[in-house]
Amino acid sequence: MxxxxxxxxxxxxxxxxxxxxxxxxxxxxxxxxxxxxxxxxxxxxxxxxxxxxxxxxxxxxxxxxxxxxxxxxxxxxxxxxKSTDRFEFSLVNVNPKINNIKNLIINKEISNLNKMMENFDESVFYSIIEEIYKAPEIIIIGTRSSSVIAIYAEQMFNKLGKKATKIISDGTDSFNKFSLFDHDSIVISIAFARYPKETIRVTNFFKKNNFKIVSITDNIMSPLTPLSDITFTIPCESISITDFYATPFSVINIIIVLLSQLDKEGSISYLNKFETTAKDYGFYF
CATH class of the missing domain: 1.10.10.10 (Winged helix-like DNA-binding domain superfamily/Winged helix DNA-binding domain)
Known part of the structure; x- marks a missing residue:
C-alpha cells in the first residue's frame, strides 16, 4: 500500500x-x-x-x-x-521508576531480537558471508550513532585477520586512503532511521566508483537500498531518545563467528598473533 x-x-x-x-x-x-x-x-x-x-x-x-x-x-x-517526538511519545506509558524503565528498555531489545530471529533471511546472509570471505579488504561505513557499530566491526574483523577500515564521518580526511583501497574490497554500510545523510553520501561515493556494497539497515525502503548490491534488513525499533542496537551488534557477531569457522586454522593463527601483541604491549589488566 x-x-x-x-x-x-x-x-x-x-x-x-x-x-x-x-x-x-x-x-x-x-x-x-x-x-x-x-x-x-x-x-x-x-x-x-x-x-x-x-x-x-x-x-x-x-x-x-x-x-x-x-x-x-x-x-x-x-x-x-525526531528525537523530540520519540521523547514526548515514549512518556505516554512510562512511569518514571527504575524498574519500569529497565523493563521497557530490555523488553524492546528482546522484541527486536525476536523479530530478527523470526525473519532472518539466511540466503541473503549467506551471500554476504561469501562476499566478505573473498574480499581482500572490508570498508565499514557508519556515522553518527551507528559509528559505534562500525568501530566495533573494524576491531573484530582485524582481530580475525580480515583487513578492515572504518569510515565514521564524511569529512575529507576519511578519504585520504581512498586511492589505496582495493577495488575488489567489500563496503558494508550501516544506517537506521532517520538515516544520516553523511552515511548516504559516503556510500554513494563508493557506489559511483564501482565498489560492491552491502547494506545493513532496518527497512527495504531505506535510502541505502538503491545504492546496495545486497541489502540485509533487521528490526531496530527504538523508543524515547536512545538507539537500540542489540540486533546490529548481533549481526556483526554472527558474521565474525561464521567467518572464524570457515577458516579455523587462519583464525587461530591470527588470534594467537593478537594475543601475543596484547601481552607484549599490555592491552589488558
Whole structure:
C-alpha cells in the first residue's frame, strides 16, 4: 500500500464505519506517529472507544490484529520521528521508576531480537558471508550513532585477520586512503532511521566508483537500498531518545563467528598473533 492511499483508506466510506470507528480513524490519521508507542488499551482510553470497536476497525482496514496494524504504521512513521517526538511519545506509558524503565528498555531489545530471529533471511546472509570471505579488504561505513557499530566491526574483523577500515564521518580526511583501497574490497554500510545523510553520501561515493556494497539497515525502503548490491534488513525499533542496537551488534557477531569457522586454522593463527601483541604491549589488566 502507498502511504497516501493508506491514510485515505482509514476513513474510506466503503468501510461503513460506525461512530466509534470513525472517531478512532480520525484520531489515528491525526496522530499516526504516536500510534507506534500506544497499545490497544492506551488507544481505548484516549479515544473512549471500546476494544471490540478497535478490533473491528482494524479488521475492516485489512489487518488481522492491532499489532500488525501498528507495525505497518511504524514502518514509515519512524522515518519522520525526531528525537523530540520519540521523547514526548515514549512518556505516554512510562512511569518514571527504575524498574519500569529497565523493563521497557530490555523488553524492546528482546522484541527486536525476536523479530530478527523470526525473519532472518539466511540466503541473503549467506551471500554476504561469501562476499566478505573473498574480499581482500572490508570498508565499514557508519556515522553518527551507528559509528559505534562500525568501530566495533573494524576491531573484530582485524582481530580475525580480515583487513578492515572504518569510515565514521564524511569529512575529507576519511578519504585520504581512498586511492589505496582495493577495488575488489567489500563496503558494508550501516544506517537506521532517520538515516544520516553523511552515511548516504559516503556510500554513494563508493557506489559511483564501482565498489560492491552491502547494506545493513532496518527497512527495504531505506535510502541505502538503491545504492546496495545486497541489502540485509533487521528490526531496530527504538523508543524515547536512545538507539537500540542489540540486533546490529548481533549481526556483526554472527558474521565474525561464521567467518572464524570457515577458516579455523587462519583464525587461530591470527588470534594467537593478537594475543601475543596484547601481552607484549599490555592491552589488558
Amino acid at each position: 502507498e502511504n497516501i492511499n493508506f491514510f485515505d483508506r482509514l476513513t474510506d466510506s466503503s468501510l461503513t464505519l460506525n461512530k466509534y470507528e470513525t472517531r478512532l480513524a480520525e484520531y489515528i490519521k491525526e496522530n499516526y506517529k504516536k500510534i507506534s508507542f500506544l497499545d490497544m488499551m492506551d488507544i481505548s482510553k484516549i479515544t473512549s472507544v471500546d476494544l471490540e470497536h478497535i478490533t473491528s476497525y482494524i479488521n475492516k482496514v485489512g489487518f488481522s490484529d492491532y499489532e500488525s496494524f501498528r507495525n505497518f504504521i511504524r514502518e514509515f512513521a519512524m522515518l519522520e520521528l
